[in-house]
Amino acid sequence: MTPAKILVVDDEAEMERLIRQRLRKQIRAKEFELVFARDGHEALEKLQTEDAIDMVLTDINMPGMDGLTLLDKLSEIDRHLKAVVVSAYGDMQNIRTAMNRGAFDFLTKPIDFDDLLITINKTLTSVRHIKENLQQLHQAQLQLVQHEKMATLGQLVAGVAHEINNPVGFIFGNLSHAEGYVRDLIDLLELYRSKFPDPGEEIEEEIEETDLEFLLEDLPKLLDSMKEGTKRIAQISQSMRTFSRGDTDRRVEFDLHEGLDSTLLILKHRLKANDRRPPIEVEKHYGDLPPIEGYPGQLNQVFMNLLANAIDAVEERHLHEANFIPTLTLKTSVSEVGKWITIEIADNGIGMSDEIKAKIFDRLFTTKPVGKGTGLGLSISQQIVTEKHGGRLDFTSKFGEGTTFIIVLPARSSEC
Ligand SMILES: Nc1ncnc2c1ncn2[C@@H]1O[C@H](COP(=O)(O)OP(=O)(O)OP(=O)(O)O)[C@@H](O)[C@H]1O
Ligand SMILES: [Mg+2]
Numbered sequence: 001m002t003p004a005k006i007l008v009v010d011d012e013a014e015m016e017r018l019i020r021q022r023l024r025k026q027i028r029a030k031e032f033e034l035v036f037a038r039d040g041h042e043a044l045e046k047l048q049t050e051d052a053i054d055m056v057l058t059d060i061n062m063p064g065m066d067g068l069t070l071l072d073k074l075s076e077i078d079r080h081l082k083a084v085v086v087s088a089y090g091d092m093q094n095i096r097t098a099m100n101r102g103a104f105d106f107l108t109k110p111i112d113f114d115d116l117l118i119t120i121n122k123t124l125t126s127v128r129h130i131k132e133n134l135q136q137l138h139q140a141q142l143q144l145v146q147h148e149k150m151a152t153l154g155q156l157v158a159g160v161a162h163e164i165n166n167p168v169g170f171i172f173g174n175l176s177h178a179e180g181y182v183r184d185l186i187d188l189l190e191l192y193r194s195k196f197p198d199p200g201e202e203i204e205e206e207i208e209e210t211d212l213e214f215l216l217e218d219l220p221k222l223l224d225s226m227k228e229g230t231k232r233i234a235q236i237s238q239s240m241r242t243f244s245r246g247d248t249d250r251r252v253e254f255d256l257h258e259g260l261d262s263t264l265l266i267l268k269h270r271l272k273a274n275d276r277r278p279p280i281e282v283e284k285h286y287g288d289l290p291p292i293e294g295y296p297g298q299l300n301q302v303f304m305n306l307l308a309n310a311i312d313a314v315e316e317r318h319l320h321e322a323n324f325i326p327t328l329t330l331k332t333s334v335s336e337v338g339k340w341i342t343i344e345i346a347d348n349g350i351g352m353s354d355e356i357k358a359k360i361f362d363r364l365f366t367t368k369p370v371g372k373g374t375g376l377g378l379s380i381s382q383q384i385v386t387e388k389h390g391g392r393l394d395f396t397s398k399f400g401e402g403t404t405f406i407i408v409l410p411a412r413s414s415e416c
Contacts, residue, residue: 003033004124005050009043009058009070010036010086022113032120040065044073055104055123056083060094068094071101080130082123086111139363146376150301154244157266161240168237172230179223186216239265245296254296256343257286260330263303270311271328277318280311280326287333289341293412298384302393305377306345306405312368313349313403324348334411341411346404352397360395385409 008019016036026032035050037043039062047053056074060067067085074081082104087094089108098106104126105119193199243262245254264271264282273279307328314326331344352360359365361382366375378393385393390410397403 001030003027003030004054004127005033005035005052006120007035007037007043007046007050007053007056007058009038009040009056009062009067011038011059011062011064015059018111019116022116026117039063040067040070040073043070044077047074047077053081054127055120056081057107057120058083058085060085060087060091060098068097068101071098071103075102080127080134082127084119084123142364142374142376143380146374146380150304153266154297157240158244161237161244164233164237164240168230168233172227172234175223175227175230179220179227182219182223186219189216236265242296243300245300251293251295253291253293256289256292256299256332256341259296259300260284260303260332260343263300263307266304267307267311270308277315277326280314280328283327283329285329285331287331289332289334290338290411292341292409294389294409295384298388302381302384302407303345305381306407309377310345310347310349310403310405312373313347313351315349317348317350317400320350339411341409343407343409344404345407346402348402351399351401351403353399357395357397 008016010016020027020034023032023034027034035046035053037046040058041064043056043058044065056070058067058070065073067087071083071085074083083102084105084107085095085098085103086107086109087098089110091108095106104123107116107119239258239262242258243266271280271282310328314328317324318326325348327348329344329346331342331346333342334340335342356367360378362375363379364375366373368375382393385391385407392406392408394406394408395403396406
């Protein structure tokens with residue numbers, strides 16, 4: 001644990017010696033770290049140069065800037081900074097003023113050092129609570145943003161899929177009619193040609209001009225490829241709907257491969273080549289999996305987080321090293337007794353140092369620039385896999401070579 005940092009402001013040099021001596025046990029145990037200032041001005045300087053001071057212990061009567069003026073300035077710098085004032089015994093007037101200006105507590109001179117320790121500990125506990133609450137609030141806000149982002153993405157994707165579906169339906173429906181009509185027309189033409197093998201010069205020339213033989217041969221192929229194209233659009237739209245399944249409060253049976261594929265589809269634009277790098281290859285080794293029971297929308301969020309991290313990692317490696325083929329490898333398998341399903345998402349990206357490895361599941365830990373990473377992806381993924389699905393999320397990584405994340409899920413998880 002890092003020591004709590006206390007700024008002591010007093011014009012008497014003797015006070016520094018005394019406090020250091022009385023608190024030496026706590027200083028040696030690295031519970032406290034003391035910083036000293038001789039008056040309010042110096043205290044404000046120290047607050048600028050030292051990082052993260054937890055509390056201020058200040059005398060009231062000092063030359064230069066006194067303790068009461070300092071109190072006013074403190075609330076301007078950081079309204080969560082707690083100050084304890086020290087005043088002469090019986091100096092009620094100043095003590096009242098100090099409390100009104102936001103002091104957390106007071107001590108009287110001569111200082112009772114047992115009381116000093118109690119007061120410091122009480123103040124630091126309060127500081128710690130405020131910090132914890134603020135951090136929790138911050139995390140909750142970020143988590144909300146992340147959930148909101150996923151929900152908005154889901155709605156957007158579902159909306160687009162829905163919009164695409166209708167026009168694709170018309171095209172597909174009409175194409176089969178068009179195919180029938182074209183076949184009839186061709187048959188009719190063939191009949192004409194057999195009944196009137198000698199249609200005259202003008203028609204012969206027109207047949208030559210339009211390259212009728214080629215046209216008759218190509219038209220059915222063309223219609224086939226249009227059908228194939230619309231089929232693919234329909235599959236994409238189906239995948240988009242799979243990705244955005246709204247199932248937050250109900251466990252359902254679903255196909256993990258559909259989840260992985262639909263997530264890859266959503267990330268397709270990030271896999272394509274761009275002016276900085278070649279395309280990112282995706283290798284799939286899918287096993288024969290039984291359907292799994294769980295929350296598909298949430299597992300898709302896990303796949304999204306892991307795949308997005310893998311893409312970031314290969315892109316980062318590419319910045320330093322142009323000569324490798326950025327590749328993501330997705331592997332799924334089921335244990336022999338069919339109880340556990342394993343999904344591996346591997347990349348040959350930048351990898352991680354031991355120092356980074358130790359922290360990746362910590363909330364808010366990120367090595368990415370501000371605005372790019374919030375450091376929530378993995379902690380949320382871990383929560384979804386372990387708490388929501390009774391599974392495990394592990395990884396192995398080698399710096400400069402790549403990383404593999406391994407999700408292990410119970411095939412038919414008991415209610416968790
Ligand atoms: N596949 C990977 N290869 C290398 N480093 C990784 C990989 N996955 C995660 N990391 C490291 O773990 C950190 C935390 O990842 P996490 O997904 O939790 O947050 P993030 O990606 O930084 O931000 P976001 O909240 O947007 O996901 C990353 O910043 C990165 O340093
Ligand atoms: Mg991430």
